[in-house]
Amino acid sequence: MVTSRDDEFEIVLGPIRRESLWTIAALQGDLTPIHWHDRAVSELGVGERPIAQGSMIVELISRAVDQIEPLKRNIASLEVRFRRPVFVDDLLKISCNLPEGHEEWLLTVENENGVTVAEAKVEPSAFPPVS
């Protein structure tokens, strides 16, 4: 659900499903255990549950971009910085501030503990969407 106030938009997504990580791992050919094996993650010392693939986070940001009305235009570039791992069962909040006149938008992805897990910069295209 998207909520908005003035130039600020917020969308809550998730929880991240374990089955989705398996599907994406199979499609990508990414057999890295941290995406499916709890123990591999605990041995890495970053958490207790499997870590979502970067592409999953991009997917969620893509969804936010798709649901926030002012962002519904062609995109010239998208840059994502993965700050912290996103785990299975995490609930994420994506917020975006769209000050008028700015040609570059910043999206912040936080987990339910308020920790920023990713930041994205979206540059809209000068051209209208293709139909």
Place this chain on the structure above:
Amino acid sequence: VEGGRGVIKLPEGTVSVSRDLNSIYGLASSLPFCRPGGTSATEADEESSRNEVNFSLLMTLGPKACANGWAGIFDRIGLSTDSSVLAHTLRMEFGSPVLVDETYRVTGCIQPSRVTLGKRASSHFAFEACFEFWPIGAIEPLRPSATVTMTMVSSSEPTLA
């Protein structure tokens, strides 16, 4: 080492962007299939929104075309898939739209990254994988339809150079 100092040029490949795969990708993360800046594919507007490819599907198709997926990429740089490799940054730049049912020529390379790591990761290594999607047609475009660059951080040293 191919393609310059520390750069591994991956074999060129082609991908036909399948509508089904685009749809599966959306379903895997409970998403409708999306397009860059476009409209979600609901039943009502499926026809109008069917064309463009989900962002993150490009992250699958690039490695698949050039090195048979991310496991193949890791293998090329001497890392096993149980190495602790984490995504650091991703950048996608779009030219003309990448469309389902079209075929693209994909080029790819892997190289050391100049990204600055924080203190906690100073003992780690950064490398980036870059893929370009070129439309196949009579007229060679000036720039690719999409460029995907992903920087990853590893606790082991990739054998790039």
